[in-house]
Amino acid sequence: MMRRRRHEIQEAAVEGSSGGGGVFNPVTVVSSIRWWCRLQSVAAVSSSITALNLIQLDSKFSFFRSSRSGVLDLCAAPGGFMQVAVQRVPDGTLVVGIDLLPIPPIPGAISVEEDISKPQCKATIKKLMEEHECLAFDLVLLDGSSNVRGDSAQEATDQLNALFIDSVKLATEFLAPKGTFVTKVCRSQDYTTVLYCLRQVISFLS
Incomplete structure (x- = not known):
């Protein structure tokens, strides 16, 4: 899934850089991949927090x-x-x-x-x-x-x-x-x- 997402990001960077002229911009790609990785890290942390909340509920009920x-x-x-x-x-x-x-x-x-x-x-x-x-x-x-x-x-x-x-x-x-x-x-x-x-x-x- 990550490889597929990176491919999509790269395609978007090629299409969107230099006014849509099709010039590959590696800076845009790296920035987008870093953004995506941060997003996944936030999701993982959020999942861990809600899992902890679930354990706390189970301890009570x-x-x-x-x-x-x-x-x-x-x-x-x-x-x-x-x-x-x-x-x-x-x-x-x-x-x-x-x-x-x-x-x-x-x-x-x-x-x-x-x-x-x-x-x-x-x-x-x-x-x-x-x-x-x-x-x-x-x-x-x-x-x-x-x-x-x-x-x-x-x-x-x-x-x-x-x-x-x-x-x-x-x-x-x-x-x-x-x-x-x-x-x-x-x-x-x-x-x-x-x-x-x-x-x-x-x-x-x-």
């Missing part, structure tokens, strides 16, 4: 220890929550992570490259459940983030809310009775409405 049938991690890339899950669930628990982006291989977990808003994703989940004799997931996780670029805060919030709604739909279908749904909710103008909708399908909020 012990939802991993009670997840014996399965854990479903939505918008899972780069895989921080999956790594935590594999380490803390009982042996033999099915751990599935789903994301549009590729997830690096994680021993003890299954990675799926799917769009959680599409019917194909639901079909894939059902197939994995049948293959591993999983009737329902004891735990569903969501730590999705927006991929909107620029300063469009409202567009980013709308995308996060859409991810949240799609994850709730999957949770209501695949979550076991008395199972646990762990998510984050944006404090936007829709915050109260989102919590109201969540209370209609989840019996306890903390």
